[in-house]
Amino acid sequence: MTKVEDTQNTNQETGMKNPKEFESAIRPEKNQAFQVIRHGNVKFEHPHPNVYVARILIANASWVKTTEGTVLIDTLIGPAVAKKMFDKIHETSGPVKYIIYTHGHMDHVGGANVFTEDSPEIIAQRYIMERFEKYRILAEHRARIGRIQFNLPFLESRGPSFVNPTRLYDESMTFTLGDKTFELYHARAETDDHTWVFVPEIRAAFVGDLIVAGYPNVGNPFKPTRFALSWARALEAVREKEPEMVVAHGGHAVYQGDEAREILDVNIEAIKVIHDQVVEYINKDIPVDEMIQMVKLPDHLKDHRYLRFVYSRPEFAVYNIYRWYHGYFDHNPAHLLPRPEKEVNEEVFQLIGDGEAILKRAGDLLEQGQAQLALQILDILLKHSPEDTGARKLHLKILEVLHEEDYCLMSRNTWVYFMERDKEILGIKD
Ligand SMILES: [Zn+2]
Numbered sequence: 001m002t003k004v005e006d007t008q009n010t011n012q013e014t015g016m017k018n019p020k021e022f023e024s025a026i027r028p029e030k031n032q033a034f035q036v037i038r039h040g041n042v043k044f045e046h047p048h049p050n051v052y053v054a055r056i057l058i059a060n061a062s063w064v065k066t067t068e069g070t071v072l073i074d075t076l077i078g079p080a081v082a083k084k085m086f087d088k089i090h091e092t093s094g095p096v097k098y099i100i101y102t103h104g105h106m107d108h109v110g111g112a113n114v115f116t117e118d119s120p121e122i123i124a125q126r127y128i129m130e131r132f133e134k135y136r137i138l139a140e141h142r143a144r145i146g147r148i149q150f151n152l153p154f155l156e157s158r159g160p161s162f163v164n165p166t167r168l169y170d171e172s173m174t175f176t177l178g179d180k181t182f183e184l185y186h187a188r189a190e191t192d193d194h195t196w197v198f199v200p201e202i203r204a205a206f207v208g209d210l211i212v213a214g215y216p217n218v219g220n221p222f223k224p225t226r227f228a229l230s231w232a233r234a235l236e237a238v239r240e241k242e243p244e245m246v247v248a249h250g251g252h253a254v255y256q257g258d259e260a261r262e263i264l265d266v267n268i269e270a271i272k273v274i275h276d277q278v279v280e281y282i283n284k285d286i287p288v289d290e291m292i293q294m295v296k297l298p299d300h301l302k303d304h305r306y307l308r309f310v311y312s313r314p315e316f317a318v319y320n321i322y323r324w325y326h327g328y329f330d331h332n333p334a335h336l337l338p339r340p341e342k343e344v345n346e347e348v349f350q351l352i353g354d355g356e357a358i359l360k361r362a363g364d365l366l367e368q369g370q371a372q373l374a375l376q377i378l379d380i381l382l383k384h385s386p387e388d389t390g391a392r393k394l395h396l397k398i399l400e401v402l403h404e405e406d407y408c409l410m411s412r413n414t415w416v417y418f419m420e421r422d423k424e425i426l427g428i429k430d
Contacts, residue, residue, distance in 0.1 A: 026057065027407060031400070031430070033151035033416040034409040037077065037107075042084045047254040048202060050180070052092060053247060054085040059107035060253045062206055063089055064199055066178030069097035072120070073197055073206045073247075075111035082111020096120045097177055100184060101165065102208025103191045104131035112163035123173070124165040125186045127193035132162050145222040148417045149410055187234030188227035190217050196234060198241050205243035205260075210235055211267055213251035214308040218271055219316030220410060225324045228317065232271040239264045250311065266306050273298060274314055278321040287330050288322045309408040316410065342383055349384040359390055366394070371401045389426065396422040 028034055036058040045053040050065045054076060061074040061082075070093040076082045089096060096115050101124040102108055112122065135142060146152045172185045180201050187194040190209045197206040209217065210231065218226050238246070239261075246260040247253055255263045277295040286294065292315040301307055329336055338344075352358060358381040365374035375398045381391045396419055403415035423430070 028412070030404070031416065031419065033413040035151060036409065037150050037152065042076070042081050044088055045254055047247075047256065048204065048245060050202060051204060051245070051247070052088070053253050054081075054088065055251075055253055056081050056107075058250060059105075060247070060249050061085060061108075061111070062247050062253075063093060063096070064180055064182075064202075064204075065093040066180040068178030069094050071098045071100065071177055071180070071182055072096045072115070073100045074102050074108040074208065075099060075115065077107040077110040079111055079114050082114040085111070086114050098123060098175070098182070100124070100182070100195060100197055100206075101128060102196065102206070103194045104128040104135075104162075105191065105209065108208065109162060113161065116163070121167055122163065122165045123167045123169065123175075123184065123195075125184075125193045125195050126168040126170055127191075128165060129168070131191065131193055132164070135162070149220075149222055149413055151413050151416065185234070185237065187230065187237075189231035189234055190226050192227065194234070196238060198238070198243065200241075203242070203244040204247065205238050205241060205245070206247045207235075207238055207249075209249050210238070211246065211248035211263055212311060213249070214306075214310035215312055215314065216267055216271055216317075217312040218274070219312055219314075219318065219320035221316055221319065221414070222410075225320050228271050228275040228321045228324065232268050232275065235264055235268045235271075239268070263306050266301060266304055270297060270301050270304075270307050271317075273301065274317045275321055278318055279325065282322065282326055285331060287332075288319060288326075291322065292318045311409045313408045313411065345380055345383045349380055352380070355381050355385060355388065355391070359394060362394055362398075366398055366401065371398050374398050375402070387425075392422055392425055396426065396428075 026034060026036065041056060043055040045055065047053065051062060052065070053060055053062045056076055059074070059077060061072065061076050063070050063072045070089055072089065076085060086096075096118040097120055099112060099115060099120045099122045101112075101122065104124070169184060170186065172183070174181060174183050176182070180199055183198045183200065184195050185198070187196060187210065194208060194210065196208060196210055198204070199206075216231070218228050218231065220226070243260055244256060246255045246263055248255065248263065274295055274297065278291065281291045281294065295314060295318045296302070297307070297314055349355075349358075358377060362374045362378035362381075365371075365377060375395070378391060378395055378398065381388060382395060385391060399415045399419045399422065403412055403419065406412045406415060
């Protein structure tokens, strides 16, 4: 049985036990983006006498109490929330002897500096160091995409605040502390530096972002490729341990007994079924822009309560898996060494020679329920005349239609970001 403890507020947004409840709790209003990076609210769960989970909206961290101190798995997104967790750990379990990073994403490593006074050993998979380096050299780019994906203000680099691991491993490692054993396994999954942890004495698996609230984050339009097949295999390896408890990330955190088996089964199948279709279509030489319309989840998975498209979605997974297996060249010689799109676009625009015709056609397509096609046709005019007020207004209208029923964070927040840019250009104030 799971005990939920509220820390210091009555905000229910992170207190949801049911994934659908969670989804509706964070569902944004019209014209609004998802806001998942909030500091301050931390919920604690105590699903087992020796296991605690700290939850914020986007991520969790967990700790295991042993007879000789605490092993902390992940550190939340930053010092403010990590400090609350630090206090709770010291109140319930004693000093932190080890920190395990499940991977180098900010919402897992960002709170580590709060724990330095405990002088823990910090363990991570070896590739995390390249990840931290990447974050430093791409700080400006990452601030830009964070602004779109998470609706954030343009943030300065956070790279220097990372706390480096004190110990790196390659494939796997095991250590013991007091009465518990910690088995660490490397996986290429959402990242190339992922670690999942199994504690045999309590049959608990801590899987990091191998499992999140909703459809697995196998594809992200802003980020490098994820690793679909090895991800599914990592989850199969977790399943082989027959865990009685799976601690995952994002909203619903703790799955026990039959729930643990089910969450593993459906995530494995959801990744494999998309992966296998992409492989089949690559072998049939289907272009990726056709593939994203063709690849489908089977009916028993597409409405599954554990696989809602709240963060990622299958189309993003298709692009991602395609990129993992396929180079950029789509076997059309026009695309081997192309001229810039704006140059080709200008030729097409001059051939049409009539911005009004493009505007009308895009408007008609929107009326006919083809918002995406309308967006692409309108682009021919907008690339030629970015300041055209009529075109900009229609652009905004199309994005408003696209965002309306879209509750997948990454696509919705993208529509909303560009709606806000259109409003700025048009001088519209909310
Ligand atoms: Zn992650």
